[in-house]
Amino acid sequence: MPERKPRKDAARNREAVLAAADALFARGTSPEDVTMADIAAEAGVGKGTLFRAYGDRSGLLRALYEARLEPVTEAVESGPSPLGPDTPPQERALALLDAVLCFKLDNRRLALALEGSGSGSPYRAVHYERWHGLLQAVLEEIPGLTGAGDFTAHALLAATRADLVEHLAGQEHVEREWMRTQLADFVARVTAGASTGS
Amino acid sequence: MPERKPRKDAARNREAVLAAADALFARGTSPEDVTMADIAAEAGVGKGTLFRAYGDRSGLLRALYEARLEPVTEAVESGPSPLGPDTPPQERALALLDAVLCFKLDNRRLALALEGSGSGSPYRAVHYERWHGLLQAVLEEIPGLTGAGDFTAHALLAATRADLVEHLAGQEHVEREWMRTQLADFVARVTAGASTGS
DNA sequence: AACGTAGCGGACCGTGGGTCCGTTTTGCAA
DNA sequence: TTGCAAAACGGACCCACGGTCCGCTACGTT
Numbered sequence: 001m002p003e004r005k006p007r008k009d010a011a012r013n014r015e016a017v018l019a020a021a022d023a024l025f026a027r028g029t030s031p032e033d034v035t036m037a038d039i040a041a042e043a044g045v046g047k048g049t050l051f052r053a054y055g056d057r058s059g060l061l062r063a064l065y066e067a068r069l070e071p072v073t074e075a076v077e078s079g080p081s082p083l084g085p086d087t088p089p090q091e092r093a094l095a096l097l098d099a100v101l102c103f104k105l106d107n108r109r110l111a112l113a114l115e116g117s118g119s120g121s122p123y124r125a126v127h128y129e130r131w132h133g134l135l136q137a138v139l140e141e142i143p144g145l146t147g148a149g150d151f152t153a154h155a156l157l158a159a160t161r162a163d164l165v166e167h168l169a170g171q172e173h174v175e176r177e178w179m180r181t182q183l184a185d186f187v188a189r190v191t192a193g194a195s196t197g198s
Numbered sequence: 199m200p201e202r203k204p205r206k207d208a209a210r211n212r213e214a215v216l217a218a219a220d221a222l223f224a225r226g227t228s229p230e231d232v233t234m235a236d237i238a239a240e241a242g243v244g245k246g247t248l249f250r251a252y253g254d255r256s257g258l259l260r261a262l263y264e265a266r267l268e269p270v271t272e273a274v275e276s277g278p279s280p281l282g283p284d285t286p287p288q289e290r291a292l293a294l295l296d297a298v299l300c301f302k303l304d305n306r307r308l309a310l311a312l313e314g315s316g317s318g319s320p321y322r323a324v325h326y327e328r329w330h331g332l333l334q335a336v337l338e339e340i341p342g343l344t345g346a347g348d349f350t351a352h353a354l355l356a357a358t359r360a361d362l363v364e365h366l367a368g369q370e371h372v373e374r375e376w377m378r379t380q381l382a383d384f385v386a387r388v389t390a391g392a393s394t395g396s
Numbered sequence: 397a398a399c400g401t402a403g404c405g406g407a408c409c410g411t412g413g414g415t416c417c418g419t420t421t422t423g424c425a426a
Numbered sequence: 427t428t429g430c431a432a433a434a435c436g437g438a439c440c441c442a443c444g445g446t447c448c449g450c451t452a453c454g455t456t
Contacts, residue, residue, distance in 0.1 A: 397456105425430090
């Protein structure tokens with residue numbers, strides 16, 4: 001097995017970089033003005049280190065995102081109802097989308113930076129595919145949605161896009177709870193209606 | 199009146215630039231590799247000209263987009279059913295979204311370049327606000343959607359985001375007609391269901 | 397203690413958006 | 427026509443930022 005344990009200063013630096021990035025994104029400035037050099041400086045580390053650790057900008061963003069997302073993923077894969085697997089599909093779809101929305105609300109800048117980082121569409125990201133795959137599977141179990149799971153999952157997830165969330169929460173000052181209600185309503189309408197197709 | 203007529207070479211160059219950009223985007227290459235210098239070269243014009251005419255990259259993109267979109271806008275504002283104003287709301291909502299989808303399918307690269315051009319979220323663009331305002335108004339007239347028009351309009355439009363369309367049509371090779379059907383289905387479900395709210 | 401190597405860091409590079417300013421073109425008027 | 431001021435041109439130039447390179451440092455192993 002080619003698994004070689006990393007040197008401990010390396011590990012420490014990886015952490016420092018993540019923390020630094022986190023701090024900078026929290027620090028209100030709009031995501032695209034947070035430069036790689038900034039992050040390196042904040043972490044007290046050379047730029048080279050940062051690129052060696054994460055490959056490129058979107059790699060770093062992805063790692064940070066993934067780390068923040070982990071608890072949610074956990075809860076979805078093996079947690080209790082309504083997020084966990086032992087939940088009737090309609091209710092679970094609702095819970096999933098609410099979880100995504102809340103996550104994006106809590107990590108607005110980060111999510112924004114990640115989806116906005118040009119390199120490749122957000123739709124090729126692993127975490128997107130995870131959400132989409134899961135949501136699709138859940139939706140397919142709802143009567144009247146058979147065959148429409150794929151597109152419907154995309155469409156519903158699109159309603160939680162980082163820049164939309166940012167627009168509503170940031171510019172338009174829409175209240176968190178109001179947004180959750182609206183999304184829940186929307187999802188309910190989608191999952192409740194009868195199919196129009198053949 | 200501060201309206202001063204532009205010099206005719208200026209007008210000619212503006213046109214040339216638009217045409218050049220159009221040609222380059224049609225030429226298959228992914229939108230972010232179409233550089234300003236490329237466009238200037240293709241138009242047989244200096245970079246300065248291009249920036250003087252349109253301000254910056256996203257200005258140029260917006261102008262081009264707006265120009266292409268004009269016929270659709272026209273049809274929506276004063277055309278015949280089902281796009282025009284004399285259409286029952288539910289049917290019109292469907293037609294509007296179908297029109298947006300078709301437009302994005304026909305102008306994939308351009309739409310992608312515009313929405314992807316970092317400077318400001320797509321949600322502040324004039325054309326987005328036009329679509330959103332209109333769709334919202336239409337939705338509000340549908341029984342059961344009162345009060346939910348704003349968010350619902352955002353959510354439905356999100357299903358036609360350029361990168362999603364590109365992902366489905368470009369990477370996953372989803373058929374145009376199939377996509378239209380799926381979207382129609384989706385919209386129908388949203389506009390048909392009963393409200394969950396108070 | 398000594399040594400091989402993983403890791404470091406910041407000078408350096410290429411690219412692409414945007415600016416500047418000397419030169420050319422245009423349109424008006426004498 | 428010719429003269430002239432203003433508008434427009436164009437490409438050399440600037441700079442910020444992502445990403446690379448390579449001589450140096452410090453880890454950890456024997």
